[in-house]
Amino acid sequence: MDVALATYLGQPRLDPDDVPLLEALLAEGLSAAPVPWDEPGFDWSKPRVCLLRSTWDYHLRREEFLEWAARISGVSSLWNPLPIVRWNTHKSYLRDLARKGIPVVPTEWVGAAARTDLVQLLSERGWQEAIVKPAISAGAYKTTRARLDSPGPAQALLDELVALGLEAMVQPYLSSVESSGERSVVFIDGQITHAVRKRPILERSGPHWQEADPATLGEEEASLAARVLSATGFSPLYGRVDLARDAGGALALMELELVEPTLFFTHHRPAAERLAHAVAALCR
Numbered sequence: 001m002d003v004a005l006a007t008y009l010g011q012p013r014l015d016p017d018d019v020p021l022l023e024a025l026l027a028e029g030l031s032a033a034p035v036p037w038d039e040p041g042f043d044w045s046k047p048r049v050c051l052l053r054s055t056w057d058y059h060l061r062r063e064e065f066l067e068w069a070a071r072i073s074g075v076s077s078l079w080n081p082l083p084i085v086r087w088n089t090h091k092s093y094l095r096d097l098a099r100k101g102i103p104v105v106p107t108e109w110v111g112a113a114a115r116t117d118l119v120q121l122l123s124e125r126g127w128q129e130a131i132v133k134p135a136i137s138a139g140a141y142k143t144t145r146a147r148l149d150s151p152g153p154a155q156a157l158l159d160e161l162v163a164l165g166l167e168a169m170v171q172p173y174l175s176s177v178e179s180s181g182e183r184s185v186v187f188i189d190g191q192i193t194h195a196v197r198k199r200p201i202l203e204r205s206g207p208h209w210q211e212a213d214p215a216t217l218g219e220e221e222a223s224l225a226a227r228v229l230s231a232t233g234f235s236p237l238y239g240r241v242d243l244a245r246d247a248g249g250a251l252a253l254m255e256l257e258l259v260e261p262t263l264f265f266t267h268h269r270p271a272a273e274r275l276a277h278a279v280a281a282l283c284r
């Protein structure tokens with residue numbers, strides 16, 4: 001096998017959004033197939049390249065995932081590479097990027113040991129409404145809205161995260177996520193390929209719920225996404241920059257996904273072809 005597309009046992013098949021990637025790899029003359037990262041007994045020295053795709057349970061067992069990624073790095077070619085995976089699996093990378101001058105959604109970091117009173121925190125920061133979420137997360141895991149007039153559920157979540165020994169983040173609630181939507185900017189092999197408008201995941205409902213709609217890429221979004229990429233100091237093969245506007249309309253980084261992002265290939269097949277082409281070069 002040339003390329004293993006890493007998924008997870010909970011959902012071992014390829015995510016439908018990655019089907020264009022599989023097709024593009026095959027069109028490059030490569031053999032490729034999905035393999036769950038936690039598949040018992042799989043010989044990871046067999047594939048020449050391991051591409052992380054839908055390993056969507058890593059946030060529940062990050063240490064195990066990082067140990068696995070370190071092992072794979074020793075016997076195959078892992079993308080994105082291990083140092084990127086280590087750095088990007090904890091949202092403390094947002095602190096690093098903020099230090100480098102990237103506008104990041106304002107964040108209060110709540111340590112794993114301390115009890116924090118949400119009402120006090122929100123009052124001090126002047127936030128009417130906030131979001132509580134874990135620092136190691138994916139797919140809006142344990143993410144909830146906190147309102148000053150009814151802080152109960154969010155306070156309970158914050159207490160739960162602290163009790164579990166998990167670092168938490170509190171941010172002002174950006175209503176632009178519901179109105180104009182987050183912009184996800186995808187880049188492959190050093191170039192921005194396309195953007196989509198993400199739907200507000202916390203409000204999702206119904207069987208036909210979709211994650212994103214097509215969007216044109218504004219100059220401001222493209223320029224901030226390029227700055228984010230360059231501030232990482234890494235050269236990731238693929239990634240996604242999620243941006244949102246604050247109450248004043250300024251653009252800020254919500255999330256940078258360099259491990260297992262949905263890359264919205266079904267919205268833009270040339271991006272899948274670009275990634276397959278770069279992977280083919282790695283295999284030669």
Ligand SMILES: Nc1ncnc2c1ncn2[C@@H]1O[C@H](COP(=O)(O)OP(=O)(O)O)[C@@H](O)[C@H]1O
Pocket residue numbers: 105131133137138139140141143171172173174175177182199200201202242254255
């Ligand atoms: N500060 C915020 N304001 C509004 N919505 C938010 C905020 N933070 C997170 N969300 C919502 O929760 C989703 C998940 O949060 P995110 O930071 O992207 O973490 P992850 O995708 O790793 O779970 C976002 O896509 C957005 O819909």
Ligand SMILES: [Mg+2]
Pocket residue numbers: 139140242255
């Ligand atoms: Mg996200």
